[in-house]
Amino acid sequence: MSNRIVELEILRYNPETDEEPKFQTFSVPCAEDWVVLDAINYIKDELDRTLSYRWSCHMAVCGSCGMMINGEPMLSCKSFLRDLPDRIRVEPLTNFPIERDLVVVMDDFMDKLDSVKPFLIPREEKTVDEGEFLQTPAQLSKFKQYTLCINCTLCYAACPQYAHNEGFVGPAALALAHRYNLDSRDVGRSARADVVASNAGIWECSFVGACSEVCPHGVDPAAAIQQTKIASSVDYFRDMLIPGRRS
């Protein structure tokens, strides 16, 4: 272990005893190759067993460990101390109610994910014995990027629209809807449009692009939303110009 001591200022809140959240500072002796999560685990194991936070995989894939680190939404298991100063402020993800310490309430996000019908609505029915649906690598690559979302909700913490209007469906859910809409096997676009193309959906997005900047897997929800807007406009005009198309 190196001699580096890092001061972690962690926002603490226990709804059973605290009126409001407040910072508590811990001094942690850190190894060079540690991530912020390692330092937090050190606190939990050695200094204060009451600290609450979520984590599991420690490899940036389960999506549990999102936190505000020096004001930026990040995965704490992928935030290397070598890239950070000696004083680090750690807070729960903004735009979410705090459940306790660094744990936020996920209900709204889970509902939104559900609302966009994020499952394949197949073009044709086929039994398993009839084999797979064909899909070329080119067709796959159209939507592949949008399958990579780990539901870490960093994009909701970064999104200025979601901050103002919690009704906004939000980046990850809209990107996921787009993922299915683009899938050559799927015909669910109109079924998803109720939510996706509603006032709380894509049109709410003002294209700041903060979501894409903080995404740890390069999903680019902003692009998904932009593309959906274009596709929805096309739908809209087509419906207008071809009377009786949508009855």
Added chain:
Amino acid sequence: MNIIKTDVLIIGAGGAGLRAAIAIAELDPSIQVALISKVYPMRSHTVAAEGGAAGVAREDDSFENHFNDTVTGGDWMSDQDAVEFFVHEAPKELTQMEHWGCPWSRKPDGHIAVRPFGGMKVERTWYAADKTGFHMLHTLFQTSLKFPSIQRFDEYYSTDLIVVDGCCRGATAIEMRSGQMHTFSARAVIIATGGAGRIFPFTTNGAIKTGDGMAMAYRAGVALKDMEFIQYHPTGLPGTGILITEGSRGEGGLLVNKDGYRYLQDYDLGPPDPSPRNKAMELGPRDRLSQAFWHEQKKGRTIKTPHGDVVHLDLRHLGEKKINERLPMVRELATAYVGVDPVYEPIPVRPVIHYTMGGIDTDINAATSIDGLFAAGECACVSINGANRLGSNSLTEILVFGARAGQSAVQILAADSPQVDEAAIHEQANAAKARIADLFLASGGGETVSGLRREMNDTMESGAGIYRTDASLRESSAVIKDIRRRFADIELQDKSNVYNTDLIQVLELGAMIDVAQALIISALERKESRGSHQRLDFTERDDKSYLRHSLASFVKGGDPEISYRDVTITRSQPGERVYGGGEQK
């Protein structure tokens, strides 16, 4: 206490639990399913699986090949009727995943692509780049949202099974958000809680893989089967234990020691073809590769690092394009966590605890010895994996046996009378609650979870690692007994209700101690070397005495009782496991 009534209770919402839930919902939407998980479903550790899922796909492959590879790979400890069933169901389940939208990697003509994997004779590993488990888990989770009969209870930590008159009738669980204990009353229960790699210090397993479900079943009277077989994966990143998938060797990655020499050729795995043929060299089985590392280390031919000795996994010759296309996650992980870009430098790797072959004793129907109780996935031992799981068989196993568990549960509902003895359920739920309340009251003992957990981890590694002896196992057994005794002196620092992870970690440690003890005693009693269980004092496989599953039964306050059951052999008689050039002869 709050009672939540349901038809089928599923504990665990990883790949196996979700697959079971969907199977039930599809069979009969009027059946209520309660799906509980200590983390949100998409956080389950299935998410971390990288390489792929095995199922016969090619014209030049056959069920028989997959069967033979699995049985040989498992050093003949697999139950062959179960393997037979498994290999036949595998392609169907993987195709079903495709129909649900899983973004499998494809061939130019649009058909599913398959890649080679260790110990597999023909390419049959379906993959979604190198994020296969991630895509499978999200596909299953998202598909499960279609079914209104599946009611989820996210972030509920299950503590105890409720067994009335030999019949499983539900379980208790703590709602983490409120700290409230709930009783789930059900007519069938499926455990799908995953593996227990966290009993060891250096593992690819996430923090949640603490063997809770194994311990719950074990305490309720179901035996844990073949616990001595735990898999070391040969290629983990030093320090973190993050896995570098076997898919990287499937794509042509090479393992070299400190002299740049492909050492596997010295361990009956040659010849060292420039690009290894299937089942040879880098594509040998995991037990043999991890053992080869151990010997290289003894010979001083490994590379020293601050995080222990390593060898090098070299992918450079694959080129940037192929690495980006097939192994993007490997590149991301190696670059982020060890500062090595595999396009330009070899990746340091060492063996790392990865997979629990043993588990809750189940039969081919996923049924346990308690009526109404089923188990599937890594927590269960059917056993198809025997003494050494072949890579990419377990992602398929969670589908095949997850679905099977769901079907079995539906079947018993039809036969079972909905009458339940509510008073008895209450009584057991209250006992479970009292056990938790006692933890809150205990004070002055001075032991901490983190301290005891570290001691447990250390003794598992030193005594029950890649190579074991009578003395090492006895030593670990004594340490675990001591830890068990001191566990009673753990004092909760956190006495609050909301999201109390101090409490959850204590309960997890309790489960791990049970599982660790079952592992050690099973290993101590198995006086032979087979697959992943290698004894320096009994170096040969001994079919006469040990072609049998070990069954560890819980004994309160003492060592588990070990009994044995014959392995089911249908058509493959135990033979020599030959890899490398020998196979082709």
